[in-house]
Amino acid sequence: MDNPLADPQREKKGAETFGKYDYQYHWAFKKLLDEHRKKKEYAIFVELHEDVIFANSLEKETAEFEFYQVKENSGSSQHTVNSLTKIKTGSKNSILGKLIESYQGKSFSDVISSASLVATSGFSKSMVKNGLELDEITVSEIKLRSLATFKARILEELGLEECPVNIRFIVPRLLPDSHRESVIAGIVDLISDLYPNSQCDAVNIYRVLIDELHRKGKVKYDYSKWDSLLKEKSLTSQTVQKTFEAHSSIKGLNEVENLANDLISDLDLNFSKRRKLLRAISGYYTRKVSNSNSLSLRFGSEVRSLYSQFRHFDTKELLEKIESSLADKLKTGMGSYDDFIAAIICEIVIGEL
Known part of the structure; x- marks a missing residue:
């Protein structure tokens, strides 16, 4: 063989794990591009209470938060009511239970506008009214029988009196095999919309912002001050805008x-x-x-x-x-x-x- 290291690898779990975490960061990146298009202030947090948190304001008095648990599991079967509520051996919670537990009963639970499970494997249409194959499923679109099962199992698992209604199930449009290229293309499209007939260095914008997301995601400290949390742990619309400006030629x-x-x-x-x-x-x-x-x-x-x-x-x-x-x-x-x-x-x- 041409390759002196051509023997089968002993361990590939590291590469697989990195790919899953890398997808989470790129999904957060795609989320911020979508939100930036709305021309409003926001902040994105990675690895804070949940995989991704989106804040719709930079002001602590008005900010509401969306929680996202992101799973790159495209090789797996579609999620069902059973797979979402089953507690596997060695686990404390089911998939759905873990999502709800990340905010339910916490001091900040009243400012959580939604909690979503984002899964590349998708969700079975058997749990959806009329058998529709939706890319975003809310509680109101789940069959009554499926909803009753969800509620009964989650109430028992978490010991709750009421089951939260702000849950969503999302099939991401960001494809796992091309998430980097898709994000860079998204940067080009966004800059074209924001500044018609202008030019940008999309690759440099991507490198700066993905590095910043990675850096902020590694921060493990807790912060009692909102301003400190924004500065040390989040990627804000202000930082994104400044990065766009620094690497774009605006007509x-x-x-x-x-x-x-x-x-x-x-x-x-x-x-x-x-x-x-x-x-x-x-x-x-x-x-x-x-x-x-x-x-x-x-x-x-x-x-x-x-x-x-x-x-x-x-x-x-x-x-x-x-x-x-x-x-x-x-x-x-x-x-x-x-x-x-x-x-x-x-x-x-x-x-x-």
Whole structure:
């Protein structure tokens, strides 16, 4: 043989185990791409209470959480009522019991909007009303007989008085054999939607974000502070957005930066402050292109209207006039004072393009 190490391998479990865990991380990656498309804030946690947790906000007062147990078991038979509720020898819980136990009765159970079992093997249509083959099954779509079995077995297993109704069973669209390629393709599609006619280095974006997911997933510490948990354990929409911006060539950004540079040239700014302001202007433009929410649209409209009134003033006085004329709600919605001024300058420049 050409290969001097061509003897059959003694052990392949390590490679198989890595493949299963690797799939979980890529499923989380695909989840964040889907959520980023909605242009809302979010955070993704891997290996925290459950395989994957999705938070729909970065604010602890409003955040709700989705729990996902992810199983790459494509070589196995479809899950049935029996396989989901059977406690195997040596195990403490059944598959469904383990999912429910991850949040039921915990201090945070009231902010869990759903708990889902994601399995590449799929689920038997015999447990679904009308025998439908669905890629997402909710409690309301399960046959009454199957549902009664689920409830009886789970109540007995976990000692609960009521069975939770926020359970879902999901067949993932991310294929195990091509999950890396699918995620990279998803990055390209998302950037194309966010920034039409722009270019991106999808492979570098993928490498940065998958490395970050892996790094955060390895963190084993508990955190009593929400901000610390976000920083050390999650991948947030803000980090994803910054990564997109760093590895993408966004159409129109160069023109905005050049005109903004001309506009602020007569302001009394040192190099450091000038550079900081230009970065803030670029960041505002990039966010505006990808996420034109109602506040941003109103802010831009009012700034450009005021600019038409005060455009004969020098730059410094022009900015002061616009700033003093804007509604307080629009001022506070732009972040820090530097971000606010950057937003005004960017909207002026956009009006001149």
